[in-house]
Amino acid sequence: LAGLNENHYTKEVVLFLGSTIGNFGIEAGKKFLKELGENLSSGDLLFIGFDLMKDPRTILSAYDDREGVTRDFNLNLLKRINEELGGNFDINKFQHYPTYDPITGETRSYLISREAQTVKLEAIDYSFELKQWEPIHTEVSHKYSFETIEQMAEYAGFRILKHFTDDRDMFVDSLWEKR
Numbered sequence: 001l002a003g004l005n006e007n008h009y010t011k012e013v014v015l016f017l018g019s020t021i022g023n024f025g026i027e028a029g030k031k032f033l034k035e036l037g038e039n040l041s042s043g044d045l046l047f048i049g050f051d052l053m054k055d056p057r058t059i060l061s062a063y064d065d066r067e068g069v070t071r072d073f074n075l076n077l078l079k080r081i082n083e084e085l086g087g088n089f090d091i092n093k094f095q096h097y098p099t100y101d102p103i104t105g106e107t108r109s110y111l112i113s114r115e116a117q118t119v120k121l122e123a124i125d126y127s128f129e130l131k132q133w134e135p136i137h138t139e140v141s142h143k144y145s146f147e148t149i150e151q152m153a154e155y156a157g158f159r160i161l162k163h164f165t166d167d168r169d170m171f172v173d174s175l176w177e178k179r
Helices: 026-038 054-062 070-085 146-156
Strands: 013-016 045-051 092-101 105-111 116-120 126-130 135-142 158-165 171-178
Touching: 026 045, 026 146, 054 105, 054 126, 070 092, 070 105, 070 135, 092 116, 146 171
Parallel strands: 013 045
Antiparallel strands: 045 171, 092 105, 105 135, 116 126, 158 171
8 A cells, every 4th residue: 555645746546346345344444444545645536346235135145156156166265275285175075154144244154064074284284173063264245335335434534426336236336535
């Protein structure tokens, strides 16, 4: 983030697309946006995407999709550990388990060990035990209300210029200006 406010002659525009901010967690996201704002000059712009709160069944079905895309994405973490750290995770001994809390807007994904197992990581000479049904937390993704987005902008020193939503209000790209 350093160096963003070094150009005082033209307006900076920062693009933070997708809903990457949702992977931070609310407090960490607020801290990131505040730090970003501190590295911008008054009048600079931020264009940022947020996944919005919606029917909890819609959100949960996106993380527990029939095609297994999210399951495969999370199991790939164990595959990469096996490849890059010399792990011995048996991918077939895990099941994908997503949750969604409609009060906090937090989606969490877990890989659940279907049986007790010992996992070794050769690259760091480390072993650990997983109990049957023990979860490994792999992912968090927050969904936001417009109220929360407004609070985050205010906290970080921005004012919202405009929201651009899709036709079903499931996602928003928001244009902010540094105060």
